[in-house]
Amino acid sequence: MTNTPKSTQEKILAGLAGQQNAGKSTTFNMLTGANQHIANYPGVTVDKKSGSYTYQGSKVEVVDLPGTYSLTSFSLEERVTRDFLITEKPDVIINVVDASSLKRSLYFTFQVLEMGFPVVVALNMMDVAERNGVEIDVARLQHRLGIDVIPTVGRKGKGKNELREAILAVTRRKEGKVLHIAYEELESAIQGLEDQFRQTKLADIYPARWLAVKLVEGDSEAERIVALELGLTAGELETARKIKQSFEESHYMTVADYIMGCRDRLASSIIASCVNETRQGKANISEAIDAVVLNRFAAPIFLVATVFVIYQLSIVKGYDLTQYWWPFLAKFRAIVASILPGAGMLEDPYIRSMALWMVDSANALLNYIPIFLILFALIAILEDSGYMARIAFILDKLFHAFGLHGQSTLPYILGGVFAGGCAVPGVMSTKGIPDERSRMATILTVPYMNCLAKIPFYTLLVNVFFAPYKSWVMLFLSTITIFVALLVAKLLTVTVLKTKETAPFVMELPNYHPPTFFGVGQRAVERTWQYIKKVGTIVVAVSVCVFTLLQFPGMSDERRTFFQEEMNKALGQFQEKIKESSYVSRFKDDAALVELVSLYNDFKTAKLNTKGAEANEELDTRYKKANPELFVFLKPEQDKDADTVSKALRGLASTQKTLRRQIKEEQIGTSVLGMVGRSLEPVTRWAGFDWKINVAILSSFAARESSVATIGVLYQQGADENKSLEERMGAETNDSGFTPLHALAVMVFFALYPPCLATTIMIKVQTGSYKWMVFSILFPTALGFITASGIYSGGKAMNLSGIQMMGVFYLFVVALTVVTGLSKSWGRKIIKSAGLAVAENG
Amino acid sequence: MNSQRKQHRCMLGDIQPGTMAKIRCHHSCGAIRQRLLDLGFVPDSEVNVVRRAPLGDPIQCKIANYNITLRISEASLIEVECE
Numbered sequence: 001m002t003n004t005p006k007s008t009q010e011k012i013l014a015g016l017a018g019q020q021n022a023g024k025s026t027t028f029n030m031l032t033g034a035n036q037h038i039a040n041y042p043g044v045t046v047d048k049k050s051g052s053y054t055y056q057g058s059k060v061e062v063v064d065l066p067g068t069y070s071l072t073s074f075s076l077e078e079r080v081t082r083d084f085l086i087t088e089k090p091d092v093i094i095n096v097v098d099a100s101s102l103k104r105s106l107y108f109t110f111q112v113l114e115m116g117f118p119v120v121v122a123l124n125m126m127d128v129a130e131r132n133g134v135e136i137d138v139a140r141l142q143h144r145l146g147i148d149v150i151p152t153v154g155r156k157g158k159g160k161n162e163l164r165e166a167i168l169a170v171t172r173r174k175e176g177k178v179l180h181i182a183y184e185e186l187e188s189a190i191q192g193l194e195d196q197f198r199q200t201k202l203a204d205i206y207p208a209r210w211l212a213v214k215l216v217e218g219d220s221e222a223e224r225i226v227a228l229e230l231g232l233t234a235g236e237l238e239t240a241r242k243i244k245q246s247f248e249e250s251h252y253m254t255v256a257d258y259i260m261g262c263r264d265r266l267a268s269s270i271i272a273s274c275v276n277e278t279r280q281g282k283a284n285i286s287e288a289i290d291a292v293v294l295n296r297f298a299a300p301i302f303l304v305a306t307v308f309v310i311y312q313l314s315i316v317k318g319y320d321l322t323q324y325w326w327p328f329l330a331k332f333r334a335i336v337a338s339i340l341p342g343a344g345m346l347e348d349p350y351i352r353s354m355a356l357w358m359v360d361s362a363n364a365l366l367n368y369i370p371i372f373l374i375l376f377a378l379i380a381i382l383e384d385s386g387y388m389a390r391i392a393f394i395l396d397k398l399f400h401a402f403g404l405h406g407q408s409t410l411p412y413i414l415g416g417v418f419a420g421g422c423a424v425p426g427v428m429s430t431k432g433i434p435d436e437r438s439r440m441a442t443i444l445t446v447p448y449m450n451c452l453a454k455i456p457f458y459t460l461l462v463n464v465f466f467a468p469y470k471s472w473v474m475l476f477l478s479t480i481t482i483f484v485a486l487l488v489a490k491l492l493t494v495t496v497l498k499t500k501e502t503a504p505f506v507m508e509l510p511n512y513h514p515p516t517f518f519g520v521g522q523r524a525v526e527r528t529w530q531y532i533k534k535v536g537t538i539v540v541a542v543s544v545c546v547f548t549l550l551q552f553p554g555m556s557d558e559r560r561t562f563f564q565e566e567m568n569k570a571l572g573q574f575q576e577k578i579k580e581s582s583y584v585s586r587f588k589d590d591a592a593l594v595e596l597v598s599l600y601n602d603f604k605t606a607k608l609n610t611k612g613a614e615a616n617e618e619l620d621t622r623y624k625k626a627n628p629e630l631f632v633f634l635k636p637e638q639d640k641d642a643d644t645v646s647k648a649l650r651g652l653a654s655t656q657k658t659l660r661r662q663i664k665e666e667q668i669g670t671s672v673l674g675m676v677g678r679s680l681e682p683v684t685r686w687a688g689f690d691w692k693i694n695v696a697i698l699s700s701f702a703a704r705e706s707s708v709a710t711i712g713v714l715y716q717q718g719a720d721e722n723k724s725l726e727e728r729m730g731a732e733t734n735d736s737g738f739t740p741l742h743a744l745a746v747m748v749f750f751a752l753y754p755p756c757l758a759t760t761i762m763i764k765v766q767t768g769s770y771k772w773m774v775f776s777i778l779f780p781t782a783l784g785f786i787t788a789s790g791i792y793s794g795g796k797a798m799n800l801s802g803i804q805m806m807g808v809f810y811l812f813v814v815a816l817t818v819v820t821g822l823s824k825s826w827g828r829k830i831i832k833s834a835g836l837a838v839a840e841n842g
Numbered sequence: 843m844n845s846q847r848k849q850h851r852c853m854l855g856d857i858q859p860g861t862m863a864k865i866r867c868h869h870s871c872g873a874i875r876q877r878l879l880d881l882g883f884v885p886d887s888e889v890n891v892v893r894r895a896p897l898g899d900p901i902q903c904k905i906a907n908y909n910i911t912l913r914i915s916e917a918s919l920i921e922v923e924c925e
Contacts, residue, residue, distance in 0.1 A: 069880035074873035101908055104882050256875075257867060257885060264884040277907075290892075290902075290909075299896040393911045397897035400913070406900075504874045504916040505900060506881060509909040 010058040012171055013088065015117075017081060018096030019108055020067035021510065023124040026154030027096050028064045031163065055164045063090070069104075071111040073221035075434065075503070082221075085115060086206065091171045093117045094163070099129035099136060099151070102275060106267040107260075109145070110181050116207040118170045119178075121149040122163055127156075128513070133278040141274040146178040155516070183213070183262045186255065189243045190216060196236055202229050215240040217256045286511040290390070299394050306387070310378050310413075315420045318371030325370050329363045345594050346567050346659060354547055361543035362536070368452050372422065372531055377524035379413060384515035389507060396505055401821040402486040403493030404445075405438035406505055412442075414527075415449035417482060423447045423759040424534050425527045427766055437500035441489040443766055444776055447755035448485040450478055456708045457700075457750060465743035469803055473747075476806055481751050483817040488783070490820050496775075534758040542757050546699045549673040555666045563659055570655040577648035581641035583633075596630060600653050603634050673698055687749060687788035688742040697749070701757060707750075740802025745792040748809070752784035855918030859893045859901070863922035870919035881910050883920060 016031075018024045032051030049064040065084060066077035073079050085093075093112050097105040102123075112119055129136065142149040148166040152159030183190055190212050197208035206225065214222035215236065226237055244255050251258065293302050336359050340352040382388045388410060396406030408430075415426030426446040433439040458477055466473045571593070578584050587593050603623055610619050624631040636643035668674045677694035684694055692711070700707035754777040755763065764773040795805035857863055865885050868875045882905040883889065890904040900913040 070876065072876050074876050101906075103906060104880075104908075107880065253867060260879050261885055264887070286909075294893060294896075294902070296894075296896045389911075393895050393900065393902065394897070396911075396913070397895060397899045400899075504877065504913060506874075506877050506910065506912040506916060508881065509902060509911055511908075 010171075012058055012060045012092065012167070013090045014060055014062045014092045014094055014167055015065050015084060015088075015090040016062055016094045016096065017065045017108075017112065018067065018122075019069050019098065019105055021508070022067070022096045022098040022105065023154045024064060024067055024096045027094070027122055027124060027152065027163075028062065030152070030154050030157050030160050031060075031094075032062050053164070055168060058168055060164075060167060062094070063088075068108075070108055071115070073219060079221075085112075085117065090117065092167055093119045094122055094167065095119050096122045096124050096154075099123050099126050100132055100134060102134075102136065103267050103271045106270060107263055110179075110263050110266070113145075113147070113179060114181060114207070114213060115210045118173070119147045120163070120166045120170055121145065121147060122154075122159070123149055123151045124154050126151045126158075127153050135276040135278060137274045137276070141270070144179065144270050144274060181263065181266060183259055185251075186216065186243070186247060186258065186262075189247075193236060193239055193243065196239065200230060200236070202226070205229075212240075213259065216243050217259055218244060218254075286386075289512055290509075293387075294390060294393070303391065303394055306382070306391075307413075310375070314371055314375035314378060318368075318374045321370035321374075322367050326367055329366055333359050333363060343594065343598050345571075345590070345597065345656065346563060347663065350551075354544065357547045358540050358543055362540055365453065365539060366532070368422075369528060369532070371420065371452065372528045373524055375421065376414075376425070376527040377520055379410070380520040380523035381515045383410070383523075384513075384519055386510045386512045389509050392507065393509060398821070399438075400505070402490040403438060403441050403497075404486070404489050405433050405435050405442070406507070407433045408438060408442040411446045412449060412482075412485075415446040416451050417449050420452040420455060421449055422531055423449065423451055423755055424762050425530055427759060427762045428530065430766060435501075435503040435505070437493055437497050437502045440497050440500055440767065440772070441493050443763055444492055444772070444779075445485040445489045447759050447763075447776065447780070448481050448488065448752065450481055450751075451756070453756075454750060457711075458747060460708055460711065461743045461747055465740040465802060473803075473806065476810055477747060477751060480748070480810060480813060483813045484752060486817055487813070487820060538758045538761060539756075542701070546673070546701075550668050550671045550695075550699065552672060553670065555663070555670050559666060563663055566659055567656070570652055570659075574648045574652045577651075578645050581644045583641055583645050587645075596633060596649065597653050597656060599627060599630055600634060600649055601657075604653075668695065684785075686793055687785060688738075688745045688792035689749075689788075690738070693746055697753070700750075701754070741792060741795045741800070741805055742802075744795070744802045744806055744809075745788040748791055749784040749788035752780050752787060754778075754780040754784075851921060851923050853918045854889065854891070854903070854920040854922050855901070855914040855916075857891055857922065857924055859891050861924055862888060862890050863924040864888055866921045866923055868920055870916070874916060874919070878912075878916070878920065882906060882908070883910075889922065 016024060016028055028049065028051065032053050050061060051064075052059060052061045054060070063084065065081045068075070068078045068081050071078060071082050071085075073082065084090075095109050095112055097109065109119065109121060123136065123138065123141075126136075136151075138149050138151055148170060150159050150163045150166050152163060190209075193212040193215065194208045197203055197206075197211050202208070202211065202225075211222055211226065215226065223237065226234055230236065247255050247258070292298055333356070336355060337352075340355055341349045343352065379388075382391070391409050392406030395409055399405055399408050410432075411426045411430045413421070413426075414429055415421045415423045423446050426449065427443050430439050430442045430446070433442060458474070462470055462473050574593075575584075575587075578587065587596065606619055606623075607616070610616055620635065623634065627634075632639055632642045633645050633649060636646045673695050674691065677691040677698060680694050681689075681691050684690075689697070696707040696711045754760070760773050760776055763776045764770060767773070791805055791809055795802070795808075798805075798808075800808065851866065854863065854865075865883055865887055867885055868878060868883070870878065887905060892902040892904050892909065894901050895911075900911050901917055902909055902911045903917075904910075
């Protein structure tokens with residue numbers, strides 16, 4: 001290589017390379033500290049993390065390369081790493097090596113050395129190796145490799161200065177004998193080819209030795225490079241082909257296998273001289289655990305138990321915690337409300353209602369933070385302990401039958417496979433799946449999992465229409481989505497994803513080790529933070545759009561005047577009623593009245609949410625203290641005049657509430673979204689959706705939870721009697737002929753509904769294409785609509801009730817899933833026998 | 843070396859759990875082959891089939907001191923000799 005050290009204020013480019021799980025990221029953090037930034041490699045979705053530090057007057061820029069097992073051109077990560085090495089020509093490669101599996105790591109080290117780069121080996125996780133009884137003679141290893149080997153413990157920052165020192169030293173060193181990987185019987189032929197390359201212009205760009213070895217090995221990328229630079233008829237290509245052919249004819253094995261064997265023998269001899277394994281240590285503990293946990297009969301039990309514990313701790317306990325967390329969010333809303341311009345009697349200032357709408361949308365999502373913190377922490381424990389890899393091992397066959405991958409498990413769990421999750425971290429975590437086809441199928445099916453925000457909508461509909469079968473319907477909803485996701489995955493992999501690359505399921509099962517508190521905490525916070533960022537940016541932005549679409553163009557001036565007149569009438573009545581009382585002069589002014597009415601409304605809401613005599617008393621004292629003058633009208637006690645005002649106030653507040661609701665409903669009905677909802681009615685009638693449901697569905701694209709809010713506004717008759725939304729919806733829909741069958745169609749549509757905007761953006765990031773993002777919106781819409789129409793129209797035609805149709809649909813989907821899953825081996829048999837059974841019955 | 847007579851060749855995917863085997867060669871090519879080599883399925887190294895997954899596929903193999911899991915379809919591309 002022609003790397004001349006740069007003058008005076010040195011700038012050093014260092015590439016950090018190594019195998020997966022060798023502790024590259026911790027080493028990277030150790031070297032660069034907080035000074036990092038993330039970008040993308042050109043044209044691909046692989047993260048390019050780089051950072052820098054200054055050491056003894058030299059500025060070192062470190063690029064964290066993707067974790068790869070070798071430097072061939074088979075996988076995206078390997079190609080990215082190789083391209084970086086060839087085009088950027090870093091001054092030094094820091095090769096991070098897992099001390100516990102040194103031999104396997106050496107194959108990679110050899111390949112980097114062969115490319116002619118100055119290399120420093122960071123022998124990481126020395127503590128783990130020592131604990132496992134692996135003794136490494138570092139001095140001898142250094143001698144054998146001919147390069148610096150620095151023992152490090154990245155997690156604890158051990159070996160930081162030594163590593164920095166070595167990085168600097170290796171860029172200044174001019175001589176030294178680096179290990180030469182000799183290929184035994186092929187060596188002379190390879191050297192000949194290498195010398196040939198040295199004569200060509202290629203030698204300036206590529207390491208000649210590397211080209212020679214790769215060409216003999218039959219590496220397609222190397223062949224492409226040579227053909228491109230020297231022409232297809234280049235003598236070097238011919239020479240390489242001849243070497244390959246004659247060797248393979250005489251040795252009955254491929255050159256590639258032979259070269260691998262040479263590297264393996266060299267690695268073995270290095271290991272034999274430098275490593276001393278005193279005892280097998282931890283591996284035995286792992287084996288003992290696996291003997292139980294992976295036992296054919298016990299494995300499913302452990303798996304189900306794990307899932308159950310996660311569900312209990314995160315969803316159930318986490319939900320209990322939200323009760324303590326919600327007051328903080330409510331306080332935040334109160335603060336925002338107090339800053340904004342005050343509420344009006346009939347209509348609030350635009351800025352106030354919009355800001356509060358934004359806060360409400362965000363709060364609804366932020367309310368889940370305790371659940372996500374627990375959920376993500378538990379998942380991090382599963383990953384770090386090594387059990388997650390076992391789950392992939394146990395479930396791979398099942399997933400594989402549907403075109404997915406054992407490693408689809410993690411995205412599915414994050415996405416909410418058991419009643420609650422979030423597709424955003426779910427889609428993000430597909431990064432680790434090596435099989436491109438399965439990865440795409442996973443990305444496109446994770447959104448079918450039950451995201452936490454769908455639950456309130458389900459709960460609402462279930463309580464109204466399926467109250468007697470509550471738990472059955474919830475079970476139906478949480479399992480049907482899994483079956484549908486599997487079916488969709490299968491459908492996609494045999495159609496649109498057919499041409500995508502696949503990769504085998506070959507995965508390491510790491511030894512079990514106890515997760516560190518820091519590692520788990522960091523991951524849990526990081527993933528929760530992604531979620532908060534989503535809420536803070538996309539959801540809030542989209543909620544503004546939805547708000548606007550629900551507001552404009554708004555109702556006509558005529559109607560506005562009409563409502564204003566109604567309000568004036570009520571105000572007149574109020575004044576009439578309190579005419580005799582001594583407080584009459586107090587409320588001459590409208591502003592004072594508005595204040596009183598909103599105080600009354602707040603007090604009443606607070607009362608509704610307070611249970612128990614003690615708490616009620618406490619509430620009274622609090623309000624009394626905050627509003628010493630007005631409190632008497634809320635609770636007049638002995639004051640007769642105040643009592644008159646209080647009674648009049650009750651009437652006024654009730655009228656105001658009704659009018660405000662009517663205004664809102666009219667506003668939504670005449671808004672853009674309302675008109676779209678209405679115009680879709682002729683089509684959505686097949687699925688039984690009326691315009692109100694359409695509006696709820698449209699508005700939920702921003703974030704699912706807004707659908708419940710929208711429905712709340714739309715179904716408001718009887719709200720004055722303090723009926724719950726469930727009761728109101730029940731009463732009103734009964735009149736309009738909305739049956740449980742309608743509700744079933746809506747729920748199924750909602751289950752298959754396209755991902756929320758935040759998820760679709762994550763899909764764009766992970767697939768790297770807008771095409772797939774659009775697909776992820778259109779396909780579920782079509783699927784959901786067709787399914788919902790089938791349920792509604794089919795149920796109606798067969799005269800089935802909601803719950804009956806649910807059973808029929810469920811059986812159909814489960815049967816389809818089973819047949820699809822077994823299709824390869826038993827598919828035909830089952831269809832045949834099912835056909836026979838039907839024939840017999842018929 | 844054990845005597846040739848006691849050994850017979852078969853595919854890694856066919857051997858029973860609990861058996862030791864020695865890798866002879868790969869019948870796969872391209873990315874699959876490379877990945878297997880990277881993870882230590884190198885000719886002449888010893889491999890122990892530890893167990894099958896509860897559903898029968900994939901299998902768990904032990905090479906040196908670490909465990910690798912792979913599907914039977916891939917394991918059936920690795921020729922081994924077993925005793």
